[in-house]
Amino acid sequence: MVYAAEYKGTLYGFDSDCGTIVxxxxxxxxxxxxPAVSDGILIIGSDSGxxxxxxxxxxxxxxNCDGVITAADAMVALEMxxxxxxxVDGADMNCDGAVTSVDALIVMRANLQ
Ligand SMILES: [Ca+2]
Ligand SMILES: [Ca+2]
Numbered sequence: 001m002v003y004a005a006e007y008k009g010t011l012y013g014f015d016s017d018c019g020t021i022v023x024x025x026x027x028x029x030x031x032x033x034x035p036a037v038s039d040g041i042l043i044i045g046s047d048s049g050x051x052x053x054x055x056x057x058x059x060x061x062x063x064n065c066d067g068v069i070t071a072a073d074a075m076v077a078l079e080m081x082x083x084x085x086x087x088v089d090g091a092d093m094n095c096d097g098a099v100t101s102v103d104a105l106i107v108m109r110a111n112l113q
Pocket of ligand 1: 066
């Protein structure tokens, strides 16, 4: 995951393989620096002197958003692959522009690591 900040307050998380935006967040202020990540916490300073911390940036492949990658996430990817549920950008694990059974396999392998 690669993070970048827009001056007007929006933060973006990009898939480091294909550049797809898989997360976004925001501050109530102008961002004056680029974000940093330490121990899983995304941190950024603002022009008003506040330091914002995001403890929940997404885990790539965590398609049910429970904070861990399990077989349940692979099942969600399969449901997206067959059109049972709408596909999201973060589910395209191999960056080929579509969510398929290959993406579900990649999520399953991430579960086993
Ligand atoms: Ca999950
Ligand atoms: Ca794919």
